[in-house]
Amino acid sequence: MPSFPEGKRYNTFVGHFRRIYGERLQKVVLDAGFTCPNRDGTLGRGGCTYCDNAAFHPAYSSPGKSLHEQIDEGIEFHKVRYRNAVHYLAYFQSFSNTYAPLPSLRKLYLEALSHPAVAGIVIGTRPDCVDAEKLDWLASLKDGKVPGGWHRTVGGRDLSAPVVIIEYGIESCHDTTLRRINRGHDFACAQRAVEMTAERGIGTGAHFILGLPGETCGMMLEEAEMINALPLDSVKFHQLQIVRGTAMEKEFASCPDDFVQFSLDGYIDFFVTMLERLRPDLYIERFAGEVPPRFVNSTPWGLVRNAELLRMLDRRLEERDTWQGKCVGTMSCG
Numbered sequence: 001m002p003s004f005p006e007g008k009r010y011n012t013f014v015g016h017f018r019r020i021y022g023e024r025l026q027k028v029v030l031d032a033g034f035t036c037p038n039r040d041g042t043l044g045r046g047g048c049t050y051c052d053n054a055a056f057h058p059a060y061s062s063p064g065k066s067l068h069e070q071i072d073e074g075i076e077f078h079k080v081r082y083r084n085a086v087h088y089l090a091y092f093q094s095f096s097n098t099y100a101p102l103p104s105l106r107k108l109y110l111e112a113l114s115h116p117a118v119a120g121i122v123i124g125t126r127p128d129c130v131d132a133e134k135l136d137w138l139a140s141l142k143d144g145k146v147p148g149g150w151h152r153t154v155g156g157r158d159l160s161a162p163v164v165i166i167e168y169g170i171e172s173c174h175d176t177t178l179r180r181i182n183r184g185h186d187f188a189c190a191q192r193a194v195e196m197t198a199e200r201g202i203g204t205g206a207h208f209i210l211g212l213p214g215e216t217c218g219m220m221l222e223e224a225e226m227i228n229a230l231p232l233d234s235v236k237f238h239q240l241q242i243v244r245g246t247a248m249e250k251e252f253a254s255c256p257d258d259f260v261q262f263s264l265d266g267y268i269d270f271f272v273t274m275l276e277r278l279r280p281d282l283y284i285e286r287f288a289g290e291v292p293p294r295f296v297n298s299t300p301w302g303l304v305r306n307a308e309l310l311r312m313l314d315r316r317l318e319e320r321d322t323w324q325g326k327c328v329g330t331m332s333c334g
Contacts, residue, residue, distance in 0.1 A: 001323045002280045009317040010275055010324035013234070016283035022155020025119055025163070026085040028074035031094040032108050033063035037129065039095075043184040048171075049247040050181060050209070050240065052295065061094065067108065071115045087119040087154050089163060098125040098166075102134055109138075110147065113162050119154050120163025124207075127168050127193035128185045138164055139200035165203035167236070168193055173226040174219060177212050182247070191230065198231035205285065206232050210270075211240035213251060213258045217270060220260075224277035228328065235282050237274075238289035239267055241296055249297075264301040268309075268316050275317075276333055280325030287313060 005015025017025045037043045060073035071090060078085060090112035098105060109121055123138075144150065144161035152159045170190040172178055178186055190206070197204045206227070210220055227235060239262060242252045252259060262270060271287050278284075288309050293299055317323060327333030 002325065004280070004324070008314070009322070010313075011280060011283040013283055013285040016234075018155075021087075021119070021159075022157055023087065024082065024085050025087055025089050025154075026078050026082050027091040027122060028071050028078065028088045028118075029061045029091050029093045030067055030070050030074075030112065031061045031063045032067065032092055032097060034092075034095040034097050034099055036096045036126070037099060038126075038182070038184040043128075044182065046182070046247065048181050048183055049251065050212075050243065052243045052246055063094075067111050068115055071112070071118065075117060086117070087152065088117050089120050089122050089165075090115070090118045091122045091124070093124045096126045096129045097123045098134055099129045102137060105134065106137065109141070113141075113146065113150060118162075119152050119159065120165070122163075122165045122167055122205075124167045124169065126185065127170065127190040130166070130193050130196065132196065135196055135200050135202065138166070138202055142202055163203065165205055165234075166197050167205040167207060167234075168197075170206045171209050172212055172215065173208075173223040174215065177215055180214055181212060187226075194230045194232060198233075203233050204231065205234035205236060206230070207236045207238070209238055209240050210267075210274075211260050211262060213248070213255070215260065217260060220270075221274060221277060224274055227282075228277075228279045232282060234285050235278070236285040237271070237287045241289065241291045243291060243295050244297060261300070264304065264312075267301075268312050271313065272316050272320060272322060273333075275324045276322055276327040278324055279328055280323075282324075284324070 001009065004011050005019050006012065008015060014024055036047060039045060039047045060077050061070055067090070071088065075088060092108070112118055112121055142161055142164035146162065150160065150162060168190060170187070171181065171183060173187050175186045194204055194206065208223065240259070242249050267288065288306070290306060293303065
């Protein structure tokens with residue numbers, strides 16, 4: 001078994017950053033007032049069939065507040081759970097956070113980086129909302145070319161350049177699924193964006209949803225090989241949750257048999273099987289999500305918090321005596 005951080009059986013987000021920077025770097029979610037080409041009419045209107053952005057970000061994150069106000073409130077929010085966190089990653093999460101001209105993006109990213117507790121930025125966006133000009137500027141930022149200079153002491157280490165990560169919403173590697181959920185791009189578009197980003201040395205992550213309509217467990221497991229082939233640093237997974245008021249809520253009501261509906265234990269077991277097939281160098285940001293109960297019609301897993309889900313995952317990995325990457329390059333897992 002590879003030597004994973006903190007004695008885990010998989011490569012964790014927290015352990016990855018502790019190993020590199022000597023301390024936990026906690027994300028603080030920001031809403032900078034962006035929209036999406038799949039909502040404003042450029043590609044379509046209504047967005048992806050599963051999406052209600054309000055269900056996926058905390059109350060302190062609001063475009064009516066300045067970025068520094070959101071960061072300050074986010075730090076206070078996280079101090080309850082992560083009392084030892086000192087430095088933070090400003091996470092531009094809501095909608096498509098490269099969907100604006102570069103001058104506007106520069107202003108927002110530099111404003112976030114000017115906060116004294118911020119050690120870097122994480123930019124959530126779509127693969128079709130980046131280009132060479134934006135990526136070149138972000139590459140210069142991660143190389144320390146910050147106007148006016150930039151410095152932090154993180155984990156006893158002096159940093160002269162911020163952490164810069166782009167997190168792409170890919171959601172599925174299957175084009176049939178991407179069309180069905182009205183994603184507005186294909187998997188080849190995601191491949192190009194990831195490759196362009198990684199070529200510039202920018203931290204590159206991707207988000208996937210497990211349980212999208214029409215996908216079987218076999219199709220989801222097939223994605224592991226496609227993910228491994230991408231030059232990604234990190235991956236984030238969520239189980240599909242049917243959010244009230246979305247087009248997918250109607251689709252689920254009319255075609256429930258088109259959806260794999262995981263029990264909690266079933267999902268943990270399935271994700272262990274997925275982990276076995278993922279490259280061991282990929283760090284796992286999340287493997288399940290939490291949508292506030294007011295946004296869903298049912299909570300089939302109950303109100304299980306992320307900390308308990310992580311403990312369940314650790315236990316299941318031990319019970320099966322397995323680990324991330326165990327089946328990569330072998331025939332032992334079928």
